[in-house]
Amino acid sequence: MKMVTPLLTPLLAVAAWFSMSLCANAATPARSFNTSFDxxxxxxxxxxxxxxxxxxxxxxxxxxxxxxxxxxxxxxxxxxxxxxxxxxxxxxxxxxxxxxxxxxxxxxxxxxxxxxxxxxxSAIARTKDPSRLTEGPQAFRCTGLGALVAATFFTVEPAVVYLKWANTSTTLEQVPSSSGALYQGKDNRGSQSFWQNGNDALLRMPGAGEMRCTVEPVS
Known part of the structure; x- marks a missing residue:
């Protein structure tokens, strides 16, 4: 019977460990988060x-x-x-x-x-539940737009804003900003952004210049 040389012993041990690690990783299920369904x-x-x-x-x-x-x-x-x-x-x-x-x-x-x-x-859906992760819709009046811009915010990480006016809508994702909250996105129309700081905002859409916006008071 052939004997394993001292030189091969460490190599075989490493190979065995690597093989067991792969098996363990394969057996470990992907992490699952809590959702509304099973x-x-x-x-x-x-x-x-x-x-x-x-x-x-x-x-x-x-x-x-x-x-x-x-x-x-x-x-x-x-x-x-x-x-x-x-x-x-x-x-x-x-x-x-x-x-x-x-x-x-x-x-x-x-x-x-x-x-x-x-x-x-639904007014009931807009109630101020402490566990809520959404805010809005909040209305903005922007220069150059005849219709109000409705903004609904999803306070997840990274946060998301959904903007809708007339027959146009877009979903943007929050990115780092030195001030205020900046959301950006890109689709087949081009790059878009929405920046808000208090009651003031800036909206940039493809084919249009920067539009200054202000929060529309709730009547």
Whole structure:
């Protein structure tokens, strides 16, 4: 029987350790965050993505909170029965993000837009719950725009703002800024940004100069 030489012994030990480490890593399941649904039974690529992403998981829980509040609001626009139907169609649209080039960015945008819709349509959804992760919609009047800009904020990390005016909307992500809150994004229209400091804001959209905005007082 051949004997293992002293020179090969350390190499074999390292190889064995490396092999066991790979097996251990393969056996360790990916980290899963709390969501509104059971991640153990997650179906589809988007649900699995949400379970693995801390920000999306927070957005999912917050959106479910807003949705349940809207269902209790008899004065919501649309009415609660239509809110429920819209939610079903929204879930189908959200899951289509799996086919997009950037599924994560698509999913973030869908959550931001839906949160805006629910908060805009229901006073109960806009109640000042200490656990809330959304604010708005807040209205801004910007130079050069005939319509008010509605802004809904998702206070996750990094934070997100959904902006909507007339037939235009965009979702931007917060980036570091020396003052105020700066949000940036890019889509097929080009680069966009929104900066806010108190009641003052600046909006930059492709094909337009910098627009100065001020918070519209609540009547």
């Amino acid at each position: 991640c153990a039974a997650a179906r589809g690529a988007v649900e699995k993505l949400i379970c693995r992403d801390a920000r999306l998981a927070q957005m999912d829980i917050e959106l479910t909170r807003l949705y349940r509040l809207a269902l209790t609001d008899e004065h919501s626009v649309p009415r609660p029965d239509k809110v429920e139907i819209d939610q079903r169609f929204w879930l189908l649209a959200r899951d289509q993000c799996a086919t997009e080039a950037d599924p994560k960015a698509c999913t973030v945008s869908h959550y931001a837009e839906r949160a805006h819709q629910l908060r805009q349509g």
